[in-house]
Amino acid sequence: MAQDDNEGVDLPTSIGYLLKEAATALRTAMEEVLRPLDMTVTHYSCLELLAQRPGMSNSELARGAFVTRQTMNVLLQALERGGFVSRADTPSTGRILPTELTGLGREQLRRASARVRSVEQTMLCALSATDQDAARRLLREMVQSLQRDGEHCAQDLDSA
Helix, strand or coil, rough: CCCCCCCCCHHHHCCHHHHHHHHHHHHHHHHHHHHHHHHHHHHHHHHHHHHCCCCHHHHHHHHHHHHCCHHHHHHHHHHHHCCEEECCCCCCCCCCCCEEEEEHHHHHHHHHHHHHHHHHHHCCCCCCCCHHHHHHHEEEEEHHHHHHCCCCCCCCCCCC
């Protein structure tokens, strides 16, 4: 059965589709610049999170890097074997084994961060500083709306 043109999403104007397209292009570009360092975006994200918030738990790191706890646990084991992070043998509180960057991890992060910054600069180079600020503000507002489940929106989706 043919779909009515009014039932579908207009991909060229769909904010969700455009965001996904941008996220995919960003991830692809980041993977490309991180590959020579033998890193993935998830690897980089984990190191960046640990640099900014030392002692994060596996669960906190997984949430921050947008992966499952199991995936993060496998990554942390590999990072620990590689000498990039260290984890306590015994929990400081409860069952949480805090993780911290080693000197080697900080050095790898320094090189990776420079590459990731260059990708972000490329992505934003056509935007003025004002437009960059507006894009950040709008993206934060979109995330907050979804996290609040759109409760503050006046539009009634049931009538659509």
